């Protein structure tokens with residue numbers, strides 16, 4: 132391992148009502164991959180945003196390359212050689228891939244931007260990184276995974292000395308993750324220091340050298356990755372035992388009533404002839420690769436996307452669902468995978484977001500009953516352990532995992548009988564994850580039924596009673612939990628590709 | 629597996645419009661169709677003089693439309709351009725007519741005033757973080773009052789053709805013997821080319837599109853978004869200044885208190901031409917073509933007996949149609965996104 136390239140000492144940072152960073156220390160060597168772990172809201176992203184000049188620290192010192200530094204904006208950090216790949220995608224949808232990669236440091240030919248050269252350079256970069264993306268493609272036309280790869284390529288093209296990856300793999304497919312790891316190993320060889328924020332335990336051993344753990348805005352400690360076990364890290368993160376029993380058998384009786392039946396559903400290119408049944412009290416897992424049509428199926432069911440054909444029965448009765456409003460009336464709630472875009476009103480507070488789907492229940496005449504709204508929200512904030520200074524905090528200020536819990540609150544308030552969870556734990560730490568799992572189990576026990584779309588196989592195997600696997604927009608198989616295994620699911624998920 | 633992960637095929641998503649070469653072509657066809665329609669229905673319309681007057685009355689609208697395209701693409705709007713252009717013309721004209729300034733100086737004053745108000749707009753939006761609608765609504769009211777004050781409430785007759793200083797009217801309409809040449813259209817084409825280049829091939833243009841796509845991401849890329857906003861609004865202001873010159877050159881007198889509503893024709897033209905109200909999308913050429921839909925309607929409808937009120941209703945309908953096209957395009961864009 133090389134010399135120290137970065138030392139952060141005694142960093143403090145407060146937001147109104149939140150002590151996000153409390154005397155945090157952090158250290159990074161050259162050529163090291165240093166994992167940063169911690170529960171949702173522990174302050175990982177904030178620490179890195181302080182480092183890269185996005186937030187101003189309240190106090191503390193940052194020593195970079197032997198000098199005390201203080202960046203006042205991301206550009207200064209970038210010029211000094213510190214770049215960050217953000218947790219949330221930061222793409223400019225209307226520009227091309229190459230234009231995105233070189234934004235802010237365009238190649239010029241006089242006053243004219245040299246787009247040809249940028250395309251060439253981007254192509255070279257992709258070739259070096261071994262990714263196949265057309266530099267002239269519009270960014271918004273790429274899949275989320277590819278967009279993420281572009282973000283990474285952009286960071287790498289910066290001649291950086293430190294690269295921060297904030298949960299880079301949350302939106303990547305398995306093979307893309309492997310590509311990323313190759314890239315990271317390559318960067319290591321070039322003596323670049325890498326900070327790697329993740330919630331995935333299995334990645335720690337695979338790619339990182341050391342792990343630093345944060346809890347509630349404070350630094351807990353650092354471990355050598357190869358000498359530490361998963362449990363060491365987890366107990367540092369949460370200091371409690373995690374609910375992690377995989378399911379071996381389904382407790383749902385074979386003859387449980389069918390609450391939702393979908394027959395020959397067709398919608399667009401990614402939903403072809405999908406049929407399935409959902410029983411009362413069941414968690415039905417939807418497995419498959421990214422882009423296999425699972426989200427699209429859910430969206431067609433709830434009427435967010437137009438259906439071409441197919442019937443939907445609720446409790447045996449045929450229903451017409453042409454809009455999400457119809458779906459809600461039929462008692463179906465959908466938790467989007469893309470919380471920023473579809474799930475939340477970012478500029479509104481926790482209470483408003485929690486009650487929006489069921490405002491009729493919070494009315495007093497024509498006015499909104501604030502008291503009831505608040506007390507009901509408080510209840511869920513407590514039971515879901517949502518980390519927020521108060522229910523009047525704006526959603527945009529919550530950490531990713533806590534935002535997810537608020538979406539959950541929204542549908543729990545609504546009291547839907549059928550819940551569709553789309554990637555419910557994406558970007559959520561182990562603690563919150565097990566909270567959400569527990570909650571799902573309680574929900575089905577209470578007689579609700581859940582469809583869970585997930586790209587994480589361990590999660591599918593842990594939670595589902597039955598598993599439906601999709602591939603290329605079609606249902607490629609159905610497994611009972613007793614017969615399911617990772618291999619079988621993967622086999623079905625790649626059946627036609 | 630990696631090559632297999634679905635990367636939605638874009639080519640197959642191309643709509644009929646896209647295959648026809650984009651909205652520009654469609655709107656251009658609409659312009660041609662409208663023109664042909666009026667020619668067929670009204671014999672009086674089929675005259676060189678009508679074409680001339682369509683062009684005459686189009687210049688100032690086209691200019692503010694080209695200008696406002698830039699704030700629109702950032703996801704904002706500039707409402708101050710309509711009353712602004714009258715205000716600048718009044719100020720410049722006052723100096724020329726009552727203070728004896730040379731006409732060229734009065735013209736420069738028009739552009740400078742426009743740039744200044746643009747700077748103010750850009751400052752309010754970019755630095756003070758005011759919503760563009762609000763910021764420019766304020767400057768709209770301010771320019772309206774300012775114009776009246778500067779001209780002491782009187783109409784200002786810029787020098788007429790033939791008198792001293794009247795040369796400036798030939799910038800837009802050149803008379804060679806009996807032949808009248810719409811010279812202004814040439815300037816419009818040149819300015820369109822220039823601004824198109826700026827939008828598509830310079831840094832500032834690129835950043836304007838970037839801000840319209842995702843403001844936060846642009847900021848995080850290390851771009852000083854303040855200056856980008858200021859540039860967009862200054863461009864809009866400068867073009868309002870140019871429009872002031874065009875307006876002064878076409879009309880005999882300029883009256884205080886007028887000008888409100890011009891901005892809507894300009895913004896409407898830009899939107900018909902494919903500029904998206906949500907930002908990030910648009911082209912200067914599109915705006916130019918879009919404006920002509922409005923201008924032909926404006927000139928043509930009286931020829932078939934529909935007066936001013938009807939023009940506005942029809943223009944409104946055309947706008948709704950354009951916005952619907954914009955929306956459907958957005959939905960498609962999102963569909964690709966998933």
Ligand SMILES: Nc1ncnc2c1ncn2[C@@H]1O[C@H](COP(=O)(O)OP(=O)(O)OP(=O)(O)O)[C@@H](O)[C@H]1O
Pocket residue numbers: 146147149150151169170171172173174175176177178218518527528529530531532533558560
């Ligand atoms: N701009 C902000 N304004 C107010 N509070 C904020 C802001 N940004 C972050 N916070 C708060 O600071 C704390 C730390 O947030 P941060 O985003 O750093 O968490 P994290 O460790 O990255 O979590 P996650 O794993 O969910 O991404 C949270 O309680 C969050 O609500």
Ligand SMILES: [Mg+2]
Pocket residue numbers: 175176177218297530531
């Ligand atoms: Mg984070």
